[in-house]
Amino acid sequence: MKLEQSNHISKKYQQLDDKDLVRFYRQNGDEQAFSELMNRHQTKIYSYIYSMVKDGGKADDIFQETFTKVITKMDDTYNEQGKWIAWVMRIAHNATIDYLRKQKRFVDVSSNYDKESNTDFYDRLPDEDLISAQEQLEKDEAKSSLMRHIDELPEEQRQVVMLRHYYEMPFKEIAELTDVSINTALGRMRYALINLRKLFDKEKEQEENNYAQRG
Amino acid sequence: MRNEDNNDCIRYLMKEMDPSEELLMERAMMEDEDLLIEVESMRQTLKKLDKLPEVEPPSHVTKAIKKKASEQAKKNRKRDQTFKPVYKYAIAATLALTITAGGGWLYIGSEETKSNNAQQTATASVSSPTATQTQGVKQVNTTNASSNSTGFVGSNVENQSPTATPGSSNVEPWVDREDILRFEDQFSNQQEQFQTILQRSTERLKLIQEPSIQNNRVKSIQLTGSKN
Numbered sequence: 001m002k003l004e005q006s007n008h009i010s011k012k013y014q015q016l017d018d019k020d021l022v023r024f025y026r027q028n029g030d031e032q033a034f035s036e037l038m039n040r041h042q043t044k045i046y047s048y049i050y051s052m053v054k055d056g057g058k059a060d061d062i063f064q065e066t067f068t069k070v071i072t073k074m075d076d077t078y079n080e081q082g083k084w085i086a087w088v089m090r091i092a093h094n095a096t097i098d099y100l101r102k103q104k105r106f107v108d109v110s111s112n113y114d115k116e117s118n119t120d121f122y123d124r125l126p127d128e129d130l131i132s133a134q135e136q137l138e139k140d141e142a143k144s145s146l147m148r149h150i151d152e153l154p155e156e157q158r159q160v161v162m163l164r165h166y167y168e169m170p171f172k173e174i175a176e177l178t179d180v181s182i183n184t185a186l187g188r189m190r191y192a193l194i195n196l197r198k199l200f201d202k203e204k205e206q207e208e209n210n211y212a213q214r215g
Numbered sequence: 216m217r218n219e220d221n222n223d224c225i226r227y228l229m230k231e232m233d234p235s236e237e238l239l240m241e242r243a244m245m246e247d248e249d250l251l252i253e254v255e256s257m258r259q260t261l262k263k264l265d266k267l268p269e270v271e272p273p274s275h276v277t278k279a280i281k282k283k284a285s286e287q288a289k290k291n292r293k294r295d296q297t298f299k300p301v302y303k304y305a306i307a308a309t310l311a312l313t314i315t316a317g318g319g320w321l322y323i324g325s326e327e328t329k330s331n332n333a334q335q336t337a338t339a340s341v342s343s344p345t346a347t348q349t350q351g352v353k354q355v356n357t358t359n360a361s362s363n364s365t366g367f368v369g370s371n372v373e374n375q376s377p378t379a380t381p382g383s384s385n386v387e388p389w390v391d392r393e394d395i396l397r398f399e400d401q402f403s404n405q406q407e408q409f410q411t412i413l414q415r416s417t418e419r420l421k422l423i424q425e426p427s428i429q430n431n432r433v434k435s436i437q438l439t440g441s442k443n
Contacts, residue, residue: 029288035281046272060276067280071287146266164229165264171231186222189229190257197260 018084026074038067041085044166045092051162052096054151062099066092086173089163093177100155149199157192160185224254228261 013021013036024033045066050059069091078087150158159178163169169177175185226232227240244251 025284025288029292031281031285031288034284034288038277038281038284042272042277043269047268047270050270051267056273059270060273063272064276064280068283071280071284075291146263147268150267161264165267166269171226171229183222186225190221190225193225193257193260196263197256200260200263 022074022078022084034071037084041088045088048089048162048166049092049096051147051150052155052158053099058099062092062095065095069095085167086169086177089167089169090177093159093163145200145203149196149203152199153192153195157188157195160188161192164189224250224257227254228257 010032013032016024016033016036018037018040021030021033021037024030025037042063046059046063049062049066050056053059053062066088070088078084150161153161156178160174163174163177164171171182171185171189175182178185180188223232223236223240227237232240244254
């Protein structure tokens with residue numbers, strides 16, 4: 001699909017940077033410029049939303065809501081001095097968080113490690129019931145073990161991982177986007193990696209046990 | 216270990232350190248084996264994240280968005296077209312207002328200058344019974360008249376400053392406001408005589424000892440042709 005769309009857009013647009021494309025769309029209503037912008041970023045934005053809500057239908061809604069806001073508010077709210085994609089990501093992030101809050105699935109951000117207390121980070125790992133539920137999910141071949149582990153991460157850690165992974169966003173920008181200090185953002189990334197390592201280790205251990213049982 | 220120190224591992228792995236910090240971090244890892252193990256372990260986990268899949272949005276969603284973008288662009292163009300004539304009128308109205316206000320201001324300014332000049336003249340005539348411009352003119356004319364017989368034909372002193380009332384007997388100072396004092400006449404091969412008359416006339420002008428106009432705004436030389 002992306003390739004098909006790209007074919008319709010002249011090469012001239014593909015060579016322009018985001019800033020120019022945004023200007024073309026704002027000033028002349030240039031639809032090709034907007035299409036090129038979407039083609040460039042849609043996958044990353046959608047992946048981020050999808051990884052956060054874990055539901056295709058909801059991800060579609062949030063993605064559409066994000067771009068509706070982008071289209072209608074670009075003239076009034078977007079300041080051309082800033083990066084367009086950072087502005088779009090902020091909208092996508094806020095829409096995602098709003099949805100998660102509405103679903104009451106939002107994990108309290110003011111967790112202990114954020115306050116730099118000495119609470120063990122393993123407290124934040126899913127409980128046994130959830131793990132057994134995850135075991136059921138393991139049968140779902142469509143999901144990779146990595147995605148499953150990512151899904152198990154607390155919301156705020158997943159946010160940082162995804163923003164960093166899909167956008168290579170500097171921690172300063174992640175901190176601004178998620179309204180936390182840069183140290184908190186770095187701390188979240190660190191705990192996300194530690195938790196993931198633990199989950200991978202656990203998975204490996206289980207596989208070894210299964211193998212031993214079969215043997 | 217402080218939280219910031221722990222975060223250094225992430226900053227190092229994510230390449231968010233400046234070269235000098237990186238060097239210090241590497242040195243610290245060489246000295247502290249636990250730190251080295253932690254960093255390497257994180258690096259391995261981070262590598263696994265590279266396999267995170269990218270999910271494409273469904274085509275019907277992207278099509279709907281692009282359609283909306285196109286509609287919005289049309290709406291914006293329409294709005295611009297509607298507003299453009301209004302802007303034109305606004306600009307024209309602003310220009311008209313500016314010109315009117317400017318003209319009015321100039322008119323008021325000129326009126327004020329006129330009244331100031333009149334006031335100055337009146338003040339001078341009351342406070343300083345010195346020679347007036349008229350008198351100066353008269354004096355020159357007198358000289359001219361006397362010189363008419365010697366070939367000085369029709370002398371005229373023209374000053375661009377406002378003229379005093381012809382009938383006024385009060386003496387008013389002649390004030391230099393960079394006005395031009397011109398002696399216009401015709402001499403027939405009597406250049407020397409003209410120079411004499413001119414010299415005699417200008418010699419009579421001298422600085423007023425006690426200027427009647429003390430206004431700081433009027434920084435001009437006040438001269439008189441009479442005995443001050």
